């Protein structure tokens with residue numbers, strides 16, 4: 416979609432020679448990786464790490480140099496998509512099932528730039544079911560604990576079976592409706608054994624580029 420591509424191209428302008436770049440996952444991040452590939456072909460010199468097997472494969476096909484995590488100290492900037500972003504740039508991520516790797520990479524990034532179309536900007540998070548990555552062991556018990564937090568948990572399916580993440584885990588899509596206290600919910604989710612990570616990215620994003628239908632780009636920053 417054009418508005419996703421516009422936001423992606425704008426974000427990639429922030430990448431400079433010598434940077435270590437985190438590559439996000441999803442249909443919006445796809446455009447960012449393609450644009451990075453275009454700039455690398457033009458001579459941009461960067462090293463990159465990817466948040467999913469899919470994004471890594473795309474990057475390799477575009478000759479973007481992917482380096483092992485052991486070879487980097489820190490990540491200068493990560494460009495990634497989101498499923499929802501509120502006014503403080505708290506996010507829901509994980510619609511593509513890559514939230515764990517995305518959060519690990521975002522947490523080691525000096526800057527996290529989010530790219531999205533206008534449909535992702537919301538007043539309050541939670542209309543999009545919150546993805547939670549859980550281990551398969553005793554998942555029935557973990558589901559009960561998730562439901563006790565006030566959601567309807569649904570195990571994500573794909574091709575007639577349970578969806579598996581790049582880490583071999585399950586994704587539970589938790590239908591909360593409007594989430595009133597994002598920080599408290601994040602803490603409660605981390606308190607459940609069996610939960611590996613959740614898709615609330617609280618206070619992590621530094622900038623949001625929103626591609627508008629009319630071709631304009633809105634830039635939002637959190638009020639911190």
Ligand SMILES: O=C(CO)[C@H](O)[C@H](O)COP(=O)(O)O
Nearest residue numbers: 441442443496509510511513
């Ligand atoms: O968090 C993600 C993947 O885990 C994606 O960034 C999120 O789902 C947005 O995807 P898209 O750009 O395809 O709408």
